[in-house]
Amino acid sequence: MAVPNFKSGVTAVSGPQNFSELIGIFVDLIKLAIPVVAGLALLVFFKGLAAFIAKSGDEKSHAEGKNLMIWGLIALFVMVSIWGIISVLSGEFGFGSSLTLPFLPQ
Numbered sequence: 001m002a003v004p005n006f007k008s009g010v011t012a013v014s015g016p017q018n019f020s021e022l023i024g025i026f027v028d029l030i031k032l033a034i035p036v037v038a039g040l041a042l043l044v045f046f047k048g049l050a051a052f053i054a055k056s057g058d059e060k061s062h063a064e065g066k067n068l069m070i071w072g073l074i075a076l077f078v079m080v081s082i083w084g085i086i087s088v089l090s091g092e093f094g095f096g097s098s099l100t101l102p103f104l105p106q
Helices: 019-054 059-093
Strands: 002-004 011-013
Touching: 019 059
Parallel strands: none
Antiparallel strands: 002 011
8 A cells, every 4th residue: 555655755655564454455466367367268268269160170170169168168167266255255254345346337
């Protein structure tokens, strides 16, 4: 957290004051990384889908596309599972901020 220092005009950086704040920082970082990694997994899935459809005549490319789709789905499942576990644990133990994944505006 940046704390303004009005005497010298320099912003001082203070670290976490206790273990709970340290865990909260890690939880917030994980919550920020989940949408990025899930988006990458979705791109891998669609790349595999495109390869699967476009090169359906070639068995090697067909199998590579199928493997990319499988790994993309596995990565999406893992990211959603981690998101759920982190949400439950942070709600139960009170770690992290009220940061949530971005959804459509309301």
